[in-house]
């Protein structure tokens with residue numbers, strides 16, 4: 001049995017009367033929204049008897065180590081250094097709060113993690129305490145990655161943040177050479193979400209792209225943004241609108257996605273004429289005919305199938321256009337030219353990708 005815990009002491013109204021609406025939300029949460037810590041359960045795993053601080057979410061109490069938190073996170077470090085009675089911090093752009101007033105639980109100070117879900121707090125603490133809980137390139141799940149991206153940015157935990165970005169980069173690439181050899185699908189980032197027969201459990205790549213965009217924008221994860229924006233904007237317009245609405249993306253972001261969709265569609269469209277150059281003569285009639293036929297096939301493909309996004313063009317190159325038999329009819333000179341023009345297309349796509357979404361050039365994002 002736990003000894004009776006001291007009730008959360010409410011903030012003195014007079015001390016916060018001139019503060020922001022966020023602080024009032026915090027006060028409301030204290031008075032109405034959150035259960036008293038006496039109603040919360042010890043977390044099964046993250047309750048260390050020798051811990052020196054208790055983190056309280058709306059579900060669990062986590063007994064962890066103050067010095068470990070402070071050494072991992074500058075935000076915790078600052079918060080824990082504050083005198084007890086004044087320890088109310090606003091963290092991140094969402095105006096969420098950590099509140100540490102004079103709560104004491106089993107003789108240990110209590111920090112209430114207002115604005116953070118229990119799942120997010122659990123994932124962050126697990127990643128800090130268990131080196132195998134999350135590693136870049138190792139099996140994991142989408143909720144873990146989203147939690148860690150948000151929490152590591154919000155609480156400034158660079159060791160976890162860099163590892164999450166490293167993990168995501170294997171699909172949301174940040175370099176052109178990586179894109180050329182990227183053979184994984186988005187769901188492969190989350191092989192922890194697959195069942196024994198390899199089928200994905202509850203993983204929706206389209207939905208995930210929007211969740212990730214929302215998190216990356218809030219957390220200002222610049223380096224991943226072009227690839228994430230790209231994944232969202234290549235979806236059909238109806239899907240872009242419904243998912244934007246579902247995840248409450250700002251109008252400005254939705255406009256970028258729609259404009260990006262249009263620009264990428266145009267960019268993808270020019271791939272056919274640009275690489276096959278059906279207007280260029282050749283001394284071999286069969287070659288010219290084959291290029292013209294491939295070009296027409298390219299146009300039909302574009303008309304009937306949902307546009308092949310530039311990413312696929314870069315990964316499969318010229319091989320994704322028409323049949324192998326037709327391509328074999330090109331003379332070596334035209335084939336070489338086609339290859340160089342495809343390389344120019346790649347570079348054009350890659351250079352323009354961040355600017356399409358108003359992110360400046362790649363250099364500004366590193």
Ligand SMILES: [Zn+2]
Nearest residue numbers: 282287331334
């Ligand atoms: Zn030729």
